[in-house]
Amino acid sequence: VVKVLKHPADTTQALEIIALSLFPFALSSAAESTFQAMERMDFIALAQIGAKGIQVLGSILALMAGKGIIALSWMIVISQSFAALIEISIVKWLGLWRDFKVNWGAAISLFSHSFDFFILSIFVIIFSKLDVLILSQMAGEKAVGLYNAAYLIIQVINFLSASYSNAAYPVLSRLFNEARSYFETMLRKSLLFGIVITTLIALLLEVAAEPIINLLYKDKGYIASALLLRIEAPFIIIFIWNAILASGLMVSNLQRRSVIVSGIKLGVGLIYYVFLTTWLGVVGTAIATVLAGFTGTVLNLYFINKEVCSLNLTALAVKPLAVGLILMGVFWLSRKIILPWLILEILLCYITLLIVLRIFTKEDFRLIWQTIWPL
Known part of the structure; x- marks a missing residue:
């Protein structure tokens, strides 16, 4: 091949x-x-x-x-x-x-039901390599190096998000079969927990992108990666929602919907990457990554709302993201403050707004912790 x-x-x-x-x-x-x-x-x-x-x-x-x-x-x-x-x-x-x-009967039975998972894996693997393949073809290895320098940081955070999603998967699966209402509660709280944590991390990446790149690479040639890191920072919010929503579809025996979502995401991702990389170079590749992930998340959300349970986007997404936008304004107005103090200011403001607006309560955190900790 x-x-x-x-x-x-x-x-x-x-x-x-x-x-x-x-x-x-x-x-x-x-x-x-x-x-x-x-x-x-x-x-x-x-x-x-x-x-x-x-x-x-x-x-x-x-x-x-x-x-x-x-x-x-x-x-x-x-x-x-x-x-x-x-x-x-x-x-x-x-x-x-x-x-x-080896139980050949069970193996054959499982194999007969594995086609959706096989296609899903192919789509996911191809998509995960699409950005670098297209960028290397259209912009060369130097651009790939700049892109990877930023995306490696995003990958580390996304790996932690994937670990959380994987840990929640067997719990969600058991609850779907044994306690449907508790399953729906757990799914909603997981999404809320994910967006609250990743929004804060995305804010910190926006604030400290240049110091992070300078600390890790110690080469002025990678300074352009700071801009890419800022562009890709929202992707960590998109990624955790996509991972949790995909788990919700899978445990609901709707893996065919996941195949559809992954196929569409791969197709539009190809269009995004080719068009935006041609137009904007490596910056376009970073934007395409965010757009492709957002497309997949919107589709997963559509199928969850339609076939699994209704999700209140105002409570789950709009409020936390509004807090994030407010703090971006705080960052812009306070950008001349020394970085450590600026980070502390954002942390305190974020926690205060979460408490005042009751976006994520102690009870919410306790539910997530008690569900995941036994794993």
């Missing part, structure tokens, strides 16, 4: 290297399925946090050393192999596969 695509030599080599990560990924997937069945998502978080840390640290060092897409591809293979090693070690330590037997 890589040869048929006829990409430039460096892109082709990068894809061939990334393909090596499929084997450890398969091992990780098998182990993670076992952990999900046990509702022990903390094992997955342990392995993935370590793996993502290795990938991010290795990628930053590679970029600082002037390396390109080939080195970044090897970081993906190394991190995925590390995750597989940790997860298989945990499986062996717990003796989970000691009496492993």
Whole structure:
């Protein structure tokens, strides 16, 4: 497939290297399925946090050393192999596969129902690589380096969001079958918790984008990445909502809707990336990432509202985002203040507004904590 695509030599080599990560990924997937069945998502978080840390640290060092897409591809293979090693070690330590037997009847039955998940995985994987592939083709490796320098920071935060969504998944699945009203409450509170936390993080990224880039890369050549980081900061809000809403569809046995959403997101994402990258270069790629994610989230929200439960957008999204916009105004008016004091000011204002407007209460936090902590 890589040869048929006829990409430039460096892109082709990068894809061939990334393909090596499929084997450890398969091992990780098998182990993670076992952990999900046990509702022990903390094992997955342990392995993935370590793996993502290795990938991010290795990628930053590679970029600082002037390396390109080939080195970044090897970081993906190394991190995925590390995750597989940790997860298989945990499986062996717990003796989970000691009496492993293949039930061919059950396997065939599961395979017959797996087509939607197979297509969904293909769409998700292609979309996750679409930005870099198009950017490398249209703007070259230098632009890819600037884009990755900012997006790696976004990926770290999104990984934590994905970990939360994965931890909530088995709980939501059980509640959907055993206590539907509690499931709906948990889904709403998860969305509210997600937007409250990620809005604050997005604000801090907007405020401290340049110091973060300078601290991590120590090279004036990456100063343009600060602008990209500011553009992509809202994506972390979009990402956690997309992840939680997708989990809501999956546990409701509406995986076909997830396939539709992922397919549409991939199609419009391709249009966004090609058009905006052609028009604005690497800045356009960053904008396209946000727009594509937003499109997927809107579609997931539509299907959840239509077929699962009604969500009050005013309470769940409008109020927290309004607080965020107010604080962006505070940041603009106070931008000459020394950075640490500015961050402290934003934190205090944000917490105060959450309390005064009763956007997220102690009871809400206690519900989320009690549901996720046992995992």
